Amino acid sequence: MSMLLFSGLAIAAGYIASKVFGDDSSKTQSPTTYTYTPSGPSVTQPAGAGRKTTSPKRSRSRAKTTSATTYASPASAAAPATGGGGWMAQCDMGGGSGGTAVFGDSDGPVTVYDAEGIPLQLGIEQEFASGGEGTVYSCPNKPKFVIKIYKRRILENTAKRDALERRLRDMLAIEPLRNNPDVAWPLMPVFDENKRVAGFVMRAVKGTSMRALQGSAQIKRLFLGWNRKDLALVAKDFLDKMQLLAGNGVLVNDFNPANFLVGKDHRVMLIDCDSYQIPSRDGGEPHVATSYFASHVAPELLRNPEGLNRPRGPEQARFGAAIIAFQLLMCGLHPYSHKNGGTPEGNLKAGKCPLGLKSGCMLPSGWYNLISYLPFTMMETFIRMFRDGHGNPAARPTLAELRKQVEKFLFVMEKDPVRRDLAPKSPKPKSDSSNWSEKNNAA
Amino acid sequence: MKNYNETTALDVSNPAPRCPVVLLLDVSGSMSGAPIDELNQGVRQFLQETAEDEAAGMSVELEIVTFSDKAMRIVPFSPIANVNREPRPFYANGMTAMGAALRMATQDLRQRRELYRKTGVSSYRPWVILMTDGGPNDDWEAAAREMREMGERGRIQYIGVEIGHSADHRTLCRILPAQPGPVRLQGLRFKQFFRWLTDSLRSVSASTPEQENSVRFGDIRSWADLANL
Numbered sequence: 001m002s003m004l005l006f007s008g009l010a011i012a013a014g015y016i017a018s019k020v021f022g023d024d025s026s027k028t029q030s031p032t033t034y035t036y037t038p039s040g041p042s043v044t045q046p047a048g049a050g051r052k053t054t055s056p057k058r059s060r061s062r063a064k065t066t067s068a069t070t071y072a073s074p075a076s077a078a079a080p081a082t083g084g085g086g087w088m089a090q091c092d093m094g095g096g097s098g099g100t101a102v103f104g105d106s107d108g109p110v111t112v113y114d115a116e117g118i119p120l121q122l123g124i125e126q127e128f129a130s131g132g133e134g135t136v137y138s139c140p141n142k143p144k145f146v147i148k149i150y151k152r153r154i155l156e157n158t159a160k161r162d163a164l165e166r167r168l169r170d171m172l173a174i175e176p177l178r179n180n181p182d183v184a185w186p187l188m189p190v191f192d193e194n195k196r197v198a199g200f201v202m203r204a205v206k207g208t209s210m211r212a213l214q215g216s217a218q219i220k221r222l223f224l225g226w227n228r229k230d231l232a233l234v235a236k237d238f239l240d241k242m243q244l245l246a247g248n249g250v251l252v253n254d255f256n257p258a259n260f261l262v263g264k265d266h267r268v269m270l271i272d273c274d275s276y277q278i279p280s281r282d283g284g285e286p287h288v289a290t291s292y293f294a295s296h297v298a299p300e301l302l303r304n305p306e307g308l309n310r311p312r313g314p315e316q317a318r319f320g321a322a323i324i325a326f327q328l329l330m331c332g333l334h335p336y337s338h339k340n341g342g343t344p345e346g347n348l349k350a351g352k353c354p355l356g357l358k359s360g361c362m363l364p365s366g367w368y369n370l371i372s373y374l375p376f377t378m379m380e381t382f383i384r385m386f387r388d389g390h391g392n393p394a395a396r397p398t399l400a401e402l403r404k405q406v407e408k409f410l411f412v413m414e415k416d417p418v419r420r421d422l423a424p425k426s427p428k429p430k431s432d433s434s435n436w437s438e439k440n441n442a443a
Numbered sequence: 444m445k446n447y448n449e450t451t452a453l454d455v456s457n458p459a460p461r462c463p464v465v466l467l468l469d470v471s472g473s474m475s476g477a478p479i480d481e482l483n484q485g486v487r488q489f490l491q492e493t494a495e496d497e498a499a500g501m502s503v504e505l506e507i508v509t510f511s512d513k514a515m516r517i518v519p520f521s522p523i524a525n526v527n528r529e530p531r532p533f534y535a536n537g538m539t540a541m542g543a544a545l546r547m548a549t550q551d552l553r554q555r556r557e558l559y560r561k562t563g564v565s566s567y568r569p570w571v572i573l574m575t576d577g578g579p580n581d582d583w584e585a586a587a588r589e590m591r592e593m594g595e596r597g598r599i600q601y602i603g604v605e606i607g608h609s610a611d612h613r614t615l616c617r618i619l620p621a622q623p624g625p626v627r628l629q630g631l632r633f634k635q636f637f638r639w640l641t642d643s644l645r646s647v648s649a650s651t652p653e654q655e656n657s658v659r660f661g662d663i664r665s666w667a668d669l670a671n672l
Contacts, residue, residue, distance in 0.1 A: 364563025366455030
């Protein structure tokens with residue numbers, strides 16, 4: 001049945017299959033142009049949630065000692081550590097397959113098949129990341145691809161497996177994303193020995209976790225020679241990628257910065273794409289993903305967590321994308337962080353955002369200088385997003401508006417190099433001549 | 444002379460939520476020999492591996508308090524990246540002033556969290572690690588009660604590790620939260636314990652403060668003797 005479901009895509013996938021499953025690597029050509037390979041240590045952060053879980057990408061040497069991070073939707077949130085067992089209740093004890101090779105478990109070799117039944121064995125040597133939903137393997141001798149295999153507990157659940165199959169089928173049908181070299185999008189399904197879907201092949205992408213772009217000191221250390229202009233270029237590409245997704249009806253639910261990789265050339269690469277909300281080809285309800293990153297989720301969803309289990313709207317994805325864009329431009333500062341506040345998500349839920357006048361709260365210590373150099377119109381756009389748009393999703397600016405503001409910022413930074421400083425010693429002078437260019441641009 | 448780089452000032456240009464970690468380490472005379480050597484190596488490894496992690500290196504702020512005849516703040520709260528990774532080793536001698544150490548840690552934690560709040564820096568639940576091969580022989584009950592209550596209310600992650608078989612298990616059960624109580628280290632597996640701690644802090648730092656209750660830590664059987672739990 002699985003084979004039948006995917007038969008329409010088998011021809012398109014055939015080309016890729018020959019690259020992944022075939023044994024003549026010398027003839028391999030990628031279906032698109034890309035140069036990235038599976039990354040090791042640079043992707044060591046949790047890669048966002050799968051349906052409900054997420055885990056750190058693990059380097060092989062530490063794989064057995066690295067614990068998983070689980071972000072559950074409120075409906076199924078894990079018991080707090082204050083319950084029986086204290087901190088020990090959060091420890092994974094006694095898991096694993098006991099060394100037996102079990103399909104879909106991360107500790108044993110597995111054999112998967114392409115649509116034509118050509119086998120490929122994946123062993124522990126190939127495993128480089130494992131999460132709550134599946135394990136990602138590099139392809140033997142095919143560094144341009146990786147294979148995600150779903151966990152056994154998911155594959156054994158008929159309803160979950162069917163849902164995954166439908167989601168995968170609809171993802172494979174979105175060509176602009178399949179063909180984008182910066183998107184780790186499913187390229188073809190793989191099957192188990194019973195010809196049931198077991199996972200998929202995707203493009204390998206490599207970059208540094210966006211999480212690294214926080215704090216001027218760390219940015220300077222990890223991205224030699226970068227200044228604020230580089231961050232704005234990353235923000236621009238990030239918004240382009242979000243627009244590309246939105247243009248294809250796809251929404252990001254989990255704005256964990258670790259789900260986005262950044263290249264030295266300012267390109268943003270998208271990983272963990274099977275946690276996105278995918279439109280249904282038959283016009284029904286979209287394929288929902290319930291994962292989220294609490295500090296980057298629209299306030300109406302934080303206040304009413306039931307909404308996390310239902311299809312989300314573009315204005316909600318816009319809100320999360322805007323937080324990422326703001327953080328990129330502000331060296332990682334969260335737009336709701338403020339003095340005498342709580343956690344970013346607590347502040348977000350309460351709607352306390354220090355941007356603009358009469359906000360009722362103050363920016364955290366030490367951030368005024370950096371924020372003062374943002375153009376006025378950009379600040380205005382962020383205020384519309386985070387203050388006006390907090391209780392009124394319809395007031396949230398579009399991704400295109402945000403992108404336009406980033407372009408303007410790039411323009412004024414070109415004219416005024418002072419604005420490129422990642423750690424300005426003083427705020428922008430009130431009578432700064434660059435105000436002229438700002439107003440000129442805003443006009 | 445500074446053994447560790449004691450840069451205690453809060454780096455406000457770092458936007459990452461902070462995870463304060465206090466190591467309360469017994470360096471009384473009974474720790475001499477292999478235990479103190481292994482502890483020294485474990486702490487070094489912890490400093491190195493935690494500071495190198497992209498997320499934990501930005502979030503973890505460490506304080507080390509040792510206790511023997513008195514409690515000593517060897518490292519006041521500092522970003523872990525600023526702590527000297529090759530510190531002078533601890534030497535074991537004297538008694539076990541655990542109560543004084545608990546008092547010091549409680550006070551320092553309170554001050555640090557207040558500093559976070561005032562400056563607008565968000566934070567995760569603090570971690571307090573108590574490692575001992577004996578039991579307190581100073582005035583400990585009031586300080587221990589306060590810390591234990593914080594642990595029982597889930598305000599801190601409070602981990603008690605017994606070293607060897609001469610640890611005063613009964614007293615430690617009164618010092619630590621009832622669940623899970625003190626956990627005995629398997630032999631001298633300090634390095635395995637600190638590796639587990641680093642990995643746990645990596646996972647916490649990669650989450651958000653309000654989702655940290657859902658974070659999963661690794662299996663503790665690499666270092667813990669669970670026979671008596």
